[in-house]
Amino acid sequence: MATSTVRTPAGAPARSMRADARRNYDRLLNEARASFAEHGTDASLEDVARQAGVGIGTLYRHFPNRQALMYAVFQEALAALLARSRELAEGDHPCHALVEWLGAVVTHTGEYRGVAQALMSATRDETSALARCNTPLREAGARLLARAQESGAVRAEVSIDDLMQLTNAIALAAEQAPDDPALADRLLALTLQGLKGPAAEQG
Template sequence: MATSTTGTMARPMRADARRNHGRLLAAARTAFAEHGTDASLEDVARRAGVGIGTLYRHFPTRHALMSAVFQEAVTSLITRSRELAEAERPCAALVEWLGAIVTHAGEYRGLAQALMSTCRDESSALARCNTPLREAGSLLLTRAQSTGSVRPDVSIDDLMQLTNAIALAAEQSPDDPHLADRLLTLTLRGLAVSSPADAKSSPSGD
């Protein structure tokens, strides 16, 4: 059952509130897809057939609305990280997951920039949405580092910021559909350990 987005012990919503909540999320997805994450919240409310006050009762801030809209994608990414945690090639698993993060961050115009700007702002609803992603990615990174194929000084926060930056660069270069893949490849080469024994290793495989 849906609950309010405010408070850790939120009461279950009434039926009409649940309907409004669902309409707002659907309207926000459409508005964000058409106009990016800076889309007018008044427009979102209008599309949902409710007043702006109703929108703010459900989602006190833009980031709270964004967090709710992207929750399904976040859940999918976390589920995929758990599947990849059992992969035979830990480094390849990490690479696949980071590629999925880039795709997610680039799904809506403005999302990558918002993720970058709030990554260390724990008061932001959007940043709190990223916490489980960092935890999921950290497990994949640690496993890849344990094989000696990824440098030990790489942190999951570094990787999350890099993937967001790649998504932002791709967003700003719409005429180059392969830019994100190229940048991700270049970035991942920098993850490889530099010791002679591992010189033949690369982040594209173990």
């Protein structure tokens, strides 16, 4: 039977997957995206499995828990954020690059209701699947922050851990106020006022 190579949702080394298992994996992931978009990340996993046309046991064989499924769903956004951080790191305006990237993090984190809260919780549990999202995001943000601090545009004492928690908090606040689509931008602007270093204040 034909096989394809995939990376497991928990980030384990790639393994071969039979064609029928690959189809089930893809169906589950597509249905999870749809369910999370409509109902948030607390959506029923039984409903996800049913909509994908498989049993709940099949879902758990691919995704051992809800966080593993959330991690797999968030992979596309994670890849986009990491790619954007690399592009921005090549620019001539380190502070603007940091600001733009933080805004992108807020946007992607708020795409599915419940992701922001889950990511905040994952910072306290390094064994969770979602912790594997935090690590590369933190490293990407740290590089952009360091450039902004070296330019004097951002205060030296600002930490990437604080910034990541702030972006999650902003995404969570925006999630609770769906009738105010500009809330995230306003909160991010207020946050950035407190980050300004000597060069930004003189400019």
